[in-house]
Amino acid sequence: YAWDANEEYLFKAMVAFAMRRYSSKSTTQISNVLLCNVTDRVSFWFVVTDSSKNVTTVPGSEVEAAIRMNRNRINNAFLLSDQTLQFLKITSTLSPPVEPSTPVWLIVFGVVLCLIVAGIVFLIVSGIQKHKKKNKESTERENLEEKVEVTLENGIPCEALDLKAGHINGVFAADDERFTSL
Amino acid sequence: LSATPEISKEDGRPKWDNKFQYILSCIGFAVGLGNVWRFPYLCQIHGGGAFLIPYFIALLFEGIPLLHLELALGQYLRKGSIGAWNTISPYLGGVGVGSWVVSVLVSLYYNTVLTWVMWYFINSFQEPLPWSVCPLNENRTGFNEECYESTAVNYFWYRKTLNITPDIAESGKLQWWLILCLATCWAIVYLCTIRGIETTGKAIYVTAIFPYLVLTIFLIQGLTLPGATDGLIYLFTPNLNTLKNPRVWLDAATQIFFSLSLAFGGLIAFASYNPTKNDCEKDAVTVAIVNSMTSLYASIPVFSVLGFKATTAYWDCLDRNIINIINEFDLPEESIMRQNYTSWISFLNSSYPEKIAGLKLKSCDLQEFLDQSVSGTGLAFIVFTQAIILMPSSQAWAILFFIMLFSLGLSSMFGNIEGVLTPLLELQIIPKSAPKELLSGIICLVSFLIALSFTLGSGSYWIDIFDRYAGSVPLLVIAFFEVIGVAYIYKIKRFSKDVEWMTGRKLNLYWQIAWRFISPLLLLIVFVAFVTLQLQKPPSYTAWNPKYEGFPMKEEKVYPPWVQAICVLLAALPCVCVPLVALFHLVKQKRRSKDPSLVPPEVFSCQGANS
Numbered sequence: 001y002a003w004d005a006n007e008e009y010l011f012k013a014m015v016a017f018a019m020r021r022y023s024s025k026s027t028t029q030i031s032n033v034l035l036c037n038v039t040d041r042v043s044f045w046f047v048v049t050d051s052s053k054n055v056t057t058v059p060g061s062e063v064e065a066a067i068r069m070n071r072n073r074i075n076n077a078f079l080l081s082d083q084t085l086q087f088l089k090i091t092s093t094l095s096p097p098v099e100p101s102t103p104v105w106l107i108v109f110g111v112v113l114c115l116i117v118a119g120i121v122f123l124i125v126s127g128i129q130k131h132k133k134k135n136k137e138s139t140e141r142e143n144l145e146e147k148v149e150v151t152l153e154n155g156i157p158c159e160a161l162d163l164k165a166g167h168i169n170g171v172f173a174a175d176d177e178r179f180t181s182l
Numbered sequence: 183l184s185a186t187p188e189i190s191k192e193d194g195r196p197k198w199d200n201k202f203q204y205i206l207s208c209i210g211f212a213v214g215l216g217n218v219w220r221f222p223y224l225c226q227i228h229g230g231g232a233f234l235i236p237y238f239i240a241l242l243f244e245g246i247p248l249l250h251l252e253l254a255l256g257q258y259l260r261k262g263s264i265g266a267w268n269t270i271s272p273y274l275g276g277v278g279v280g281s282w283v284v285s286v287l288v289s290l291y292y293n294t295v296l297t298w299v300m301w302y303f304i305n306s307f308q309e310p311l312p313w314s315v316c317p318l319n320e321n322r323t324g325f326n327e328e329c330y331e332s333t334a335v336n337y338f339w340y341r342k343t344l345n346i347t348p349d350i351a352e353s354g355k356l357q358w359w360l361i362l363c364l365a366t367c368w369a370i371v372y373l374c375t376i377r378g379i380e381t382t383g384k385a386i387y388v389t390a391i392f393p394y395l396v397l398t399i400f401l402i403q404g405l406t407l408p409g410a411t412d413g414l415i416y417l418f419t420p421n422l423n424t425l426k427n428p429r430v431w432l433d434a435a436t437q438i439f440f441s442l443s444l445a446f447g448g449l450i451a452f453a454s455y456n457p458t459k460n461d462c463e464k465d466a467v468t469v470a471i472v473n474s475m476t477s478l479y480a481s482i483p484v485f486s487v488l489g490f491k492a493t494t495a496y497w498d499c500l501d502r503n504i505i506n507i508i509n510e511f512d513l514p515e516e517s518i519m520r521q522n523y524t525s526w527i528s529f530l531n532s533s534y535p536e537k538i539a540g541l542k543l544k545s546c547d548l549q550e551f552l553d554q555s556v557s558g559t560g561l562a563f564i565v566f567t568q569a570i571i572l573m574p575s576s577q578a579w580a581i582l583f584f585i586m587l588f589s590l591g592l593s594s595m596f597g598n599i600e601g602v603l604t605p606l607l608e609l610q611i612i613p614k615s616a617p618k619e620l621l622s623g624i625i626c627l628v629s630f631l632i633a634l635s636f637t638l639g640s641g642s643y644w645i646d647i648f649d650r651y652a653g654s655v656p657l658l659v660i661a662f663f664e665v666i667g668v669a670y671i672y673k674i675k676r677f678s679k680d681v682e683w684m685t686g687r688k689l690n691l692y693w694q695i696a697w698r699f700i701s702p703l704l705l706l707i708v709f710v711a712f713v714t715l716q717l718q719k720p721p722s723y724t725a726w727n728p729k730y731e732g733f734p735m736k737e738e739k740v741y742p743p744w745v746q747a748i749c750v751l752l753a754a755l756p757c758v759c760v761p762l763v764a765l766f767h768l769v770k771q772k773r774r775s776k777d778p779s780l781v782p783p784e785v786f787s788c789q790g791a792n793s
Contacts, residue, residue: 039512108304109362116369123376127619 210593223557229424256453262604263447276763281447354639404486413489
């Protein structure tokens with residue numbers, strides 16, 4: 001929108017409104033707000049006069065405080081923001097970023113960790129189960145073989161042979177089936 | 183020395199489910215974070231497209247021969263690095279031990295980099311992204327000073343993530359949030375490597391393929407961003423003059439070498455789980471070419487995004503100047519736009535030179551912004567995160583980007599852990615009855631405890647040290663001894679016959695020449711040049727010190743002597759294994775030859791046959 005006399009009127013009204021709210025005395029009129037040095041850039045100086053005392057200007061700090069208190073309303077009247085409507089020497093109080101009670105990252109972290117721990121537990125348990133199954137199978141196989149071994153050996157267990165002194169004769173040791181009974 | 187391989191078919195050694203898993207694992211190991219954040223940087227500073235010339239020459243004469251060597255070795259001997267080199271010759275066992283030590287050291291610090299990626303990942307779910315805004319100071323009148331002087335992205339990285347100390351000697355405290363992420367990362371690594379290649383083989387399907395998907399998405403998105411073409415033109419414009427600088431050739435050779443993850447022992451371990459009758463020659467060529475193509479493919483989105491970031495920074499600079507001029511001269515809004523900025527500036531400079539000089543305008547030059555090259559963690563955590571803020575729907579891009587980095591790093595971690603796990607399994611550190619899960623658990627737990635030291639305030643300085651000293655020089659030395667050992671101690675003729683037996687066709691002359699002469703020579707030259715360059719100036723680092731006068735520039739500091747000693751130790755420890763083990767065997771041999779009665783009595787068959 002273009003900056004014309006109507007906008008200036010609105011600006012004066014907003015400043016008067018701010019002064020009224022701040023000092024809570026309804027003596028400030030639109031005519032108390034004076035604009036000067038308006039440029040094409042749309043920048044200008046303004047002062048607020050106090051009609052109760054004879055043509056003195058309200059101290060700058062008061063005006064600053066009033067505007068700071070109502071900055072939001074002033075901005076919204078002109079559909080502008082702190083960046084686009086700039087009051088020199090009035091720094092805006094910044095609003096802190098919204099912080100949820102638990103930081104979001106902790107929640108995500110919790111989810112990720114739970115998934116991983118579940119995965120590890122699952123893999124370990126399945127590994128133990130596989131191990132047990134394999135052990136059971138191999139002990140069954142061993143039992144079968146032992147039975148077969150004992151009958152072949154005619155009751156003489158293999159270990160007894162190893163403890164005797166002397167060399168193990170590879171030729172004979174290889175052929176278990178050819179043991180004849182002594 | 184070379185047992186007939188037919189027997190080993192029933193030796194109960196785990197094997198890959200299919201060939202694709204094996205190739206994917208090797209590719210995943212080779213393709214890592216360096217492909218994304220080191221190769222584009224090297225391309226940029228070494229004359230764009232011209233860098234590809236030394237890069238491909240190095241690939242041809244150094245990368246592929248060494249890769250083929252390692253894969254063939256592992257596949258034929260069917261053992262991890264320590265066992266394989268012991269089999270070649272007991273005097274060369276030190277090469278295997280050295281590889282193992284390097285794998286341990288690299289695993290320790292590599293997973294901490296993944297910790298940082300994970301921290302950024304879990305922080306990407308917020309709106310707005312935490313690195314896009316500065317926190318406020320105590321009385322809420324302005325922003326936190328450290329953040330204000332540098333940027334929000336820098337602040338989040340150095341303060342909120344690392345909580346970095348101004349000096350490496352100050353250790354600071356353990357950062358609890360990093361400890362949590364570190365535990366998670368090691369838990370993930372444990373989950374995937376719990377049963378060796380049984381589990382990594384399944385995980386690799388995701389971690390090796392997913393980065394390519396994300397890179398493609400970023401490629402499409404990146405090319406639509408404004409300024410992307412500037413970045414790409416800047417990257418690929420060849421400047422052939424840079425080839426005269428030997429530094430370029432050195433960087434190309436080292437990049438190929440470290441990019442292919444050679445001399446870690448991980449490739450030997452992967453290949454040892456293969457059936458012996460497998461074409462390792464084709465595998466080696468495939469893996470090397472895919473690795474290089476990935477580097478090239480990754481540099482396109484990286485540079486589109488960097489071009490976008492430079493353009494945005496350039497526009498910001500222009501806009502700031504425009505505002506200043508408009509305020510000063512009280513010109514109407516939108517009278518100066520970016521397009522007519524230069525004509526306005528020249529007009530104003532001629533008419534009101536003092537006023538313009540008084541404004542102290544920063545000169546905005548797009549080239550200058552494009553020239554700001556960063557590599558490594560700076561690229562990912564500072565430059566890229568800043569670019570992501572500027573994109574629409576930043577959370578999605580951030581999440582995608584960090585998952586991609588995590589997958590890239592994780593698949594490389596598999597190779598590192600495999601390089602540590604396989605030799606330990608063969609050395610039978612734990613009894614055979616104990617499950618494999620126990621050993622991988624012990625490795626992950628011990629590594630986690632040691633890596634806790636990287637979560638201190640000075641942790642990132644230590645990671646730089648590990649990266650520069652443990653992950654560079656020892657690899658060159660070990661690779662050199664690998665090639666020499668196979669070519670001259672195991673003898674090329676024998677090795678050629680072994681490879682022919684495996685692949686089923688005669689070995690090309692190119693391989694023989696490369697293994698015998700070219701690769702060892704190249705490695706020697708690279709090693710000497712590398713060490714000379716390192717020794718030219720005292721090792722220094724840049725520290726983030728908010729109290730420094732030049733802040734936000736980083737302060738250049740020299741390492742204190744005790745840190746320098748640790749650097750030397752890190753570089754020397756794996757290298758010194760090679761002569762130590764050889765010496766140990768020499769002494770053992772001498773002692774044995776002096777005292778024949780020490781020969782243990784063996785059981786002789788067929789002695790005293792007819793008793």
